[in-house]
Amino acid sequence: xxxxxxxxxxxxxxxxxxxxxxxxxxxxxxxxxxxxxxxxxxxxxxxxxxxxxxxxxxxxxxxxxxxxxxxxxxxxxxxxxxxxxxxxxxxxxxxxxxxxxxxxxxxxxxxxxxxxxxxxxxxxxxxxxxxxxxxxxxxxxxxxxxxxxxxxxxxxxxxxxxxxxxxxxxxxxxxxxxxxxxxxxxxxxxxxxxxxxxxxxxxxxxxxxxxx
Amino acid sequence: xxxxxxxxxxxxxxxxxxxxxxxxxxxxxxxxxxxxxxxxxxxxxxxxxxxxxxxxxxxxxxxxxxxxxxxxxxxxxxxxxxxxxxxxxxxxxxxxxxxxxxxxxxxxxxxxxxxxxxxxxxxxxxxxxxxxxxxxxxxxxxxxxxxxxxxxxxxxxxxxxxxxxxxxxxxxxxxxxxxxxxxxxxxxxxxxxxxxxxxxxxxxxxxxxxxxxxxxxxxxxxxxxxxxxxxxxxxxxxxxxxxxxxxxxxxxxxxxxxxxxxxxxxxxxxxxxxxxxxxxxxxxxxxxxxxxxxxxxxxxxxxxxxxxxxxxxxxxxxxxxxxxxxxxxxxxxxxxxxxxxxxxxxxxxxxxxxxxxxxxxxxxxxxxxxxxxxxxxxxxxxxxxxxxxxxxxxxxxxxxxxxxxxxxxxxxxxxxxxxxxxxxxxxxxxxxxxxxxxxxxxxxxxxxxxxxxxxxxxxxxxxxxxxxxxxxxxxxxxxxxxxxxxxxxxxxxxxxxxxxxxxxxxxxxxxxxxxxxxxxxxxxxxxxxxxxxxxxxxxxxxxxxxxxxxxxxxxxxxxxxxxxxxxxxxxxxxxxxxxxxxxxxxxxxxxxxxxxxxxxxxxxxxxxxxxxxxxxxxxxxxxxxxxxxxxxxxxxxxxxxxxxxxxxxxxxxxxxxxxxxxxxxxxxxxxxxxxxxxxxxxxxxxxxxxxxxxxxxxxxxxxxxxxxxxxxxxxxxxxxxxxxxxxxxxxxxxxxxxxxxxxxxxxxxxxxxxxxxxxx
Numbered sequence: 010x011x012x013x014x015x016x017x018x019x020x021x022x023x024x025x026x027x028x029x030x031x032x033x034x035x036x037x038x039x040x041x042x043x044x045x046x047x048x049x050x051x052x053x054x055x056x057x058x059x060x061x062x063x064x065x066x067x068x069x070x071x072x073x074x075x076x077x078x079x080x081x082x083x084x085x086x087x088x089x090x091x092x093x094x095x096x097x098x099x100x101x102x103x104x105x106x107x108x109x110x111x112x113x114x115x116x117x118x119x120x121x122x123x124x125x126x127x128x129x130x131x132x133x134x135x136x137x138x139x140x141x142x143x144x145x146x147x148x149x150x151x152x153x154x155x156x157x158x159x160x161x162x163x164x165x166x167x168x169x170x171x172x173x174x175x176x177x178x179x180x181x182x183x184x185x186x187x188x189x190x191x192x193x194x195x196x197x198x199x200x201x202x203x204x205x206x207x208x209x210x211x212x213x214x215x216x217x218x219x220x221x
Numbered sequence: 222x223x224x225x226x227x228x229x230x231x232x233x234x235x236x237x238x239x240x241x242x243x244x245x246x247x248x249x250x251x252x253x254x255x256x257x258x259x260x261x262x263x264x265x266x267x268x269x270x271x272x273x274x275x276x277x278x279x280x281x282x283x284x285x286x287x288x289x290x291x292x293x294x295x296x297x298x299x300x301x302x303x304x305x306x307x308x309x310x311x312x313x314x315x316x317x318x319x320x321x322x323x324x325x326x327x328x329x330x331x332x333x334x335x336x337x338x339x340x341x342x343x344x345x346x347x348x349x350x351x352x353x354x355x356x357x358x359x360x361x362x363x364x365x366x367x368x369x370x371x372x373x374x375x376x377x378x379x380x381x382x383x384x385x386x387x388x389x390x391x392x393x394x395x396x397x398x399x400x401x402x403x404x405x406x407x408x409x410x411x412x413x414x415x416x417x418x419x420x421x422x423x424x425x426x427x428x429x430x431x432x433x434x435x436x437x438x439x440x441x442x443x444x445x446x447x448x449x450x451x452x453x454x455x456x457x458x459x460x461x462x463x464x465x466x467x468x469x470x471x472x473x474x475x476x477x478x479x480x481x482x483x484x485x486x487x488x489x490x491x492x493x494x495x496x497x498x499x500x501x502x503x504x505x506x507x508x509x510x511x512x513x514x515x516x517x518x519x520x521x522x523x524x525x526x527x528x529x530x531x532x533x534x535x536x537x538x539x540x541x542x543x544x545x546x547x548x549x550x551x552x553x554x555x556x557x558x559x560x561x562x563x564x565x566x567x568x569x570x571x572x573x574x575x576x577x578x579x580x581x582x583x584x585x586x587x588x589x590x591x592x593x594x595x596x597x598x599x600x601x602x603x604x605x606x607x608x609x610x611x612x613x614x615x616x617x618x619x620x621x622x623x624x625x626x627x628x629x630x631x632x633x634x635x636x637x638x639x640x641x642x643x644x645x646x647x648x649x650x651x652x653x654x655x656x657x658x659x660x661x662x663x664x665x666x667x668x669x670x671x672x673x674x675x676x677x678x679x680x681x682x683x684x685x686x687x688x689x690x691x692x693x694x695x696x697x698x699x700x701x702x703x704x705x706x707x708x709x710x711x712x713x714x715x716x717x718x719x720x721x722x723x724x725x726x727x728x729x730x731x732x733x734x735x736x737x738x739x740x741x742x743x744x745x746x747x748x749x750x751x752x753x754x755x756x757x758x759x760x761x762x763x764x765x766x767x768x769x770x771x772x773x774x775x776x777x778x779x780x781x782x783x784x785x786x787x788x789x790x791x792x793x794x795x796x797x798x799x800x801x802x803x804x805x806x807x808x809x810x811x812x813x814x815x816x817x818x819x820x821x822x823x824x825x826x827x828x829x830x831x832x833x834x835x836x837x838x839x840x841x842x843x844x845x846x847x848x849x850x851x852x853x854x855x856x857x858x859x860x861x862x863x864x865x866x867x868x869x870x871x872x873x874x875x876x877x878x879x880x881x882x883x884x885x886x887x888x889x890x891x892x893x894x895x896x897x898x899x900x901x902x903x904x905x906x907x908x909x910x911x912x913x914x915x916x917x918x919x920x921x922x923x924x925x926x927x928x929x930x931x932x933x934x935x936x937x938x939x940x941x942x943x944x945x946x947x948x949x950x951x952x953x954x955x956x957x958x959x960x961x962x963x964x965x966x967x968x969x970x971x972x973x974x975x976x977x978x979x980x981x
Contacts, residue, residue, distance in 0.1 A: 061289055061340075080339040087338055091264075096256035097249020099461070101412045102494045106910040109412055137249035150247040154239055157226040157878050160691030162246030163412040163461025169247060192917035195910060197412050197462045198691050199885035200878060201921040203226045 066130050070095070071139030077126070085129050086110045086121035089136060097137035097166045101195070108194030111167035112136050118174035137166035140173075148214035149173050152207035160198035168194045172208045173215070181212045228873040232930040233940070237874035238710055240696045242459070242689065251459045254429035255416035255491055262418065263292055265477055265490040266341040268331035268348045269499060270323045273357035273903035274565040277321040277330060277350050284347030285333055290340035294348070295332040295480055297321050303475050304445050308536040309376075311441035311823050313469030313502045314568035315535050318476065323352065324534055325567040326904040327499020332476050334488055357565035357903035360406075360506060360531055368529075371559040374537040378559065382547035382613045382831070385554030390523030394514025398590050402511070402583040403970040404953075405895035406531075406905075407504040408497070409572050410913060413461025415471065415497050419478040420487035425452045426478055432457040432718075433468040433688050434727035439720040440823025445475035446482075450823070455720040460690040460728075465571035466501050467690075468729045473500055498908040502570025503896065505531040505538070509583035513591050514553075519605040521591075524552035528559045528580060533568040537561055542580025544831045548838070549584075549661050551608040565903045571729055573886060574946035577661060578953075582890070585658035585954030586969065589961070598641065599657050599958065600627050600842075611836045619835040619935035622866035623659060626842040629927050630657075630864035634844040643965040651848040654963025658955035660841035660865065663830025664942040666809040667726030668816040669740035674802040675748050677793035679708040679777035687717045687737040688728035692945050693875030694737065700871055701738040701939070705745035707774025723804065724820045731839075731943025732827055734871055738939040740807035747803040752779055755796045756787055762795065763787050809937055835935055839942040841865035843884065843952050847959040854978040857922075858888050858956060864927035868942035873928060880926045880948040887952020889916050895972050914972075 064081040067074055070093070079092060086103075089095040089112075098121055101109035105123040112121045113135040140147040149172050152158070159165040171194045175181050180190035187208045188201070196204065227237035245251040270277075282294050297319040308315035316324045319331070331348045335341035358365035371378050391397055411431075418429040426448070432438045435455040443450035460467060473490060481488040492500055507530050514523035526546060532538045543557035572578075592602035604627070609618050631637070639655045640646055646653040671685040683702045687694045699713040706713075716722060725737050753769035756762060756779045763785050764772065771782050778786035793799070806817045811828040819826065829837045843863040849856050863884050870876045893914040897906040907913045926948075936942055953971055961967045966981040 080337055082339045083337075090256070091338060094258055095249075096252070099253075099412070100255075100414060100491060102414075102910045104494065104909060104911070106494075107412060137247075141248055146244070146247065153247045154243040155226075156224065157240070157243075157874050159246055160693075160875075160878050160882060161412070161460060161462040161689075162242070162251055162691065163253060165246050166249045188918045188921070192919040195412065195915065195917060197410060197464070197915065198878075199882035199889075199916065199921070201885065201916070201918040202881060202924050203878065204918065206224075206226065 064127050066127055068126065068129055068134060070134040071136060079126060081127055083126045084122050085112070085124040085126045088126035089121065095136050095138050099163055099166060101164065108171060109164045109167040111170040111194065113170055113174060116177065118171050137169060148218060149207070149211040152211035155210060156203045156207040158203040158207040159200050164194060164196045168196065168204055172211065175208060176212045176215050181208050184209065226874060226877060228877050228928055230873050231928060233932050234870040234928060234930065235700055235872050238696060238700060238872055240693055240875065241699050241710065241715065242695045253413055253459045253461045254418060254431050254457055255489065257418065257429045259418055259420050259487040259489070262487040262489040263334050263336060263484055264338040264341045265332050265334045265480055265488050266345040267329050267492055267496055267500065268333065268345050269496055270326060270328040270330050272323055272352050272354045273326040275323050275352045275354040277323065278353050279351040280331065281349040284349060285344040288335065288340055288344035288347060290336040291333065291344045292336065292484055293334040293480060295319070295476055296330070300476070300479060303479060304447055306445065306472060308568060311437045311470050313471060313570045314533065316533060316568060318472030325499065325565060326902065327496065327567065329472055329476070329500060332480055334480050334484065359898050359900045359903035360564055361508060361529065361562060363564060363900060367563045368560050371539045371541055371561050374561065375539050375541070378539060378541045381541060381543055381557045381559060382555055383557065384612050387523045387525045387554040387556035390554035391512050391514040391525060394522050395517050396515045396594055397512060398587060398594055399512045400587055400590060401969060402509045402586055404507045404579040404582060405971055406506045406898060407572060407894050408896050408913065409464040409466035409503070410910065410915065411462025411464055411466060414494060415473065415492040415501055416490060417474050417477040418487060418489040419481040421481055421485065428453065428455045428474060428478065430455065430457060430474060431460040431463065431467050433460065433463050433690060433729055435686050435718060435720040436724045436820060437727060437823045437825070438470050438474065441470035442474050442478060446478055457688065457718040459718070460688060463690040463728065464573040465575065465729060468571050468727050469502065471501050494910060495908040498896065498905045499567050502568060504572035504575070505569035507579040511583055511587045513587050515591055515595060519595050519597050519602050521550060521606050522553040525556045526584065529562055530559065531564055531566065531569065532561050533566050534563050536568040538569050540576040542576030545577050545661060545663055546580045546584045547613055548611040548831050548836050549659065550606040552612045555612055574662060574950050577950045578890065581661060581950050582953045582971065585951050586957055589656065589954065589958040590967070600631060600636065603627065603659060616834060616836050619837045620868065620931055620933040621838065621840060622929055622931045623840045623842065626840060626864040626866055626929050629929060630842045630844050630862050633925060633927060634862040636844060643962050650851050652851055652963040654847045654849065654959040654961070655844065656847070656955045656959025656962055657842065657844045658951035658958060660843055660863065660947050660951040662731060662839045662943065662947040662950060664735070664837035664839055664936050665730035665732040665827040665829045666739065666937040667732050667736045667825055667827040668808045668812060668820050669725040669736040670723035670804065670806045670817060671740040671744040672723050672802065672804045673702060673741065673744045673748060674800055675706060676800050677790040679789055680712045681706055681708060682714045682716065683741055684716045684722045685725050685737055685740060686720055686722040687725040687733055689718060690728050692728065692733055692879065693872060694733055696875060697734050697871040698737050698741055701741045702745055705742055705749065708777055726820065726825050726827060730827055731945045735937045735939055735941040735943055738871065738941060739937045740805065742938055743807045744803050744805040747805055748801050749774060751801055752792055755792050759795055829936065837936050837942065839865070839867035839944050839947050841947055843955045845955045845959050847956060847963055849960060849963045849978065854975040856892055856960065856973065856975060860923035861888065862925040862927065863948055864929050865944060865947060866929035866931035867944040867947060868931055868933040868936055869940035870928060871941065876928065876944060877926050879945050881924050883948025884924055884952055885916055885921055886949035888956065890949065890971060891953035891956035892972050892974065
């Protein structure tokens with residue numbers, strides 16, 4: 010959807026004292042990504058720290074480059090969810106206590122709520138949306154379905170990202186290993202035994218896939 | 222290797238079909254309300270009260286307004302056009318939101334709206350209230366609390382169970398115990414935060430909010446805004462955990478709707494985890510005084526149970542779980558009483574198995590103490606007092622399989638190896654204990670309506686405003702339609718969680734499957750009847766002249782017993798229709814037809830449980846092994862076995878997950894969870910997920926679920942007893958009992974942490 014269309018439907022958006030920073034992606038993907046940004050007011054009223062100035066930077070997310078200009082205080086999680094419509098990563102605490110926002114940075118699991126978006130520059134961000142290839146589920150996604158490793162599903166994207174890293178880190182050798190290594194991801198529905206079973210199933214499949 | 226998550230169905234159990242929403246959930250494509258894209262939203266951040274009792278004298282907003290990007294700040298001074306909320310009428314609280322009167326810590330006092338989340342967050346920190354403060358009353362024992370008899374003030378609990386002369390029975394009983402128990406404050410803490418997104422199109426409002434009752438929320442918000450409920454739509458396609466916290470309207474929804482109206486722009490709120498402790502409900506702390514009397518052979522002769530529950534200053538919220546505890550054994554004489562203790566707190570509310578979690582914990586602990594005193598095995602003690610008749614009014618159980626559950630669980634667990642002597646079993650530095658307790662949950666059924674559309678190719682669409690909170694609602698509703706229409710589950714599209722659909726009850730009281738599937742069943746049967754009629758009254762066709770009673774739907778065909786069939790396509794063609802669509806309203810026995818109209822208006826009545834001519838309960842038996850370290854008193858639960866009977870089970874996979882998760886909730890109640898309250902300020906201390914203890918993966922070892930076959934034709938047409946709130950009942954008692962067995966120490970106050978054992 011072109012941003013002009015949004016503005017036409019929402020007159021407030023094109024208010025007289027606000028100017029939008031519109032950024033198109035520079036990736037090879039067909040659809041340009043538009044990003045809502047900090048307001049011109051913010052730029053006009055910069056304070057000494059410059060905290061409200063939009064920061065211009067580029068991020069690589071799920072293999073696609075996004076050129077961005079957002080408030081530098083924006084967390085990677087809020088960037089994904091509120092600016093890029095990648096809402097698979099979830100906000101469960103915003104304090105790094107629950108793991109629902111887990112994404113991979115250069116293959117390592119990180120809490121996107123504790124990561125400033127600008128700090129992810131130059132690193133490959135992988136989110137739950139980037140796992141399935143051409144409609145084929147990642148072995149870990151399939152294993153979560155097979156073992157009913159969720160109920161409400163809210164922690165699930167974070168669990169799956171964490172589980173993939175858990176296997177790649179070599180921390181999935183025993184059930185006790187898996188339980189320990191997956192304990193940064195809370196599941197209030199308490200699907201824990203099924204999560205362990207899913208990781209156990211996916212591990213050899215992931216290894217086979219990586220050899221191919 | 223067998224897949225423990227997908228148990229093989231036994232009699233009266235449906236298949237372990239994978240969830241039809243599973244793919245969406247593992248790919249991040251299931252849209253929870255705050256994931257729903259809306260055009261150009263403004264972002265709201267709440268400001269909450271630092272005091273628990275007093276008054277806002279002044280709100281300095283200058284600092285907040287100076288933050289670039291701030292659009293609006295709602296306070297008590299500019300929101301007078303919101304109608305008051307009233308507890309018990311769809312709202313979970315009557316505490317006047319935004320002040321100026323402050324009746325609880327963490328009460329919302331301002332809503333800051335800005336162009337970005339970052340700006341709104343910064344500005345919220347610039348709202349500076351000045352209070353006049355009074356000393357608050359925090360909890361039991363605090364100065365200034367008031368106490369009242371629940372039967373005098375709670376319309377749902379005017380009469381509590383009584384039978385015979387309990388005082389006389391206890392006075393004459395050869396063996397008596399007289400004990401007190403305590404349970405702590407708990408917060409639901411679903412992983413999904415409390416979010417609200419509101420968007421207006423002209424005078425029509427759409428609310429995207431995780432809700433366990435979209436019709437209740439729709440009508441409640443309309444009341445607060447003073448608009449026609451038909452102009453409000455609530456969308457809640459997926460709920461990221463709820464456990465009761467999203468069943469009643471909270472004050473935030475109308476505030477966000479108002480903010481969106483004032484700005485003529487969508488407004489989005491994602492409340493913080495800490496705010497979730499005070500802007501919604503919680504499980505209140507309780508105290509119990511129990512006396513049991515028994516003959517030397519173990520037969521109970523008397524049961525007295527007095528409960529105490531904390532509530533807020535204005536509201537008489539009470540769970541009164543004696544309603545249920547008094548039904549479950551052959552007690553002889555029964556006396557019950559419940560007291561509400563009002564403190565300066567937010568109003569408590571439903572949290573997974575509200576009445577039975579605290580009250581059955583107390584009863585099942587007392588049962589263990591009595592068995593100990595009698596020198597009886599605790600399972601045999603329950604067998605002696607098992608009954609098919611409630612002691613309250615001698616009413617029969619519609620079905621009851623408690624001892625079958627115990628027997629199957631005991632066999633799987635190896636209970637016979639238990640040395641009855643406490644402190645007798647040791648494995649190295651670990652003291653080993655076995656404990657058991659009964660799980661019980663009242664069966665509720667409510668009114669519901671559904672619309673079902675069938676196409677000649679066997680594709681169907683089911684519409685019902687039920688709620689997917691992890692219960693598997695999409696899946697079991699789809700299964701019921703597939704079964705009745707003779708089509709594959711994959712051919713069924715299920716639409717739920719939207720107040721534009723026909724209404725279903727709150728996803729509470731474990732009624733979703735029973736109520737929704739009964740409505741879907743009834744609606745599908747209207748379609749069946751139309752198809753059968755067309756097939757048998759045809760002038761030609763393979764089924765012409767047959768009796769409709771001999772027909773069924775199978776494999777996208779109308780099929781007769783002898784194998785003759787006619788395809789949907791042919792029958793539709795003869796009927797001259799492209800689709801068949803039916804709408805039906807299901808009202809359970811015991812409710813007036815008006816119940817559906819009330820449900821449309823957001824008012825819900827349910828039947829079952831301890832009320833009615835037959836008492837209706839799902840039941841289970843939970844057996845646990847605990848290990849207590851002899852030196853450090855660290856407590857572990859290496860295994861837990863639960864066997865459960867709950868009428869028809871629609872899907873053994875979703876059922877297994879709910880029961881397994883429920884038992885882990887029970888472990889959490891026993892050993893982990895408690896909201897700590899600062900008695901000086903009536904504030905919650907550990908209002909975050911690092912300090913509010915819930916189990917992590919490493920806390921959970923072997924959890925075995927045994928599904929017990931049971932048939933019950935009385936509960937509802939679907940034959941389903943709800944079980945989403947069954948397995949977390951009794952668990953805490955089983956663990957406390959096992960800890961006693963391991964150590965000889967009886968802890969009567971939850972949660973049981975190692976410091977309590979070290980102090981004992």
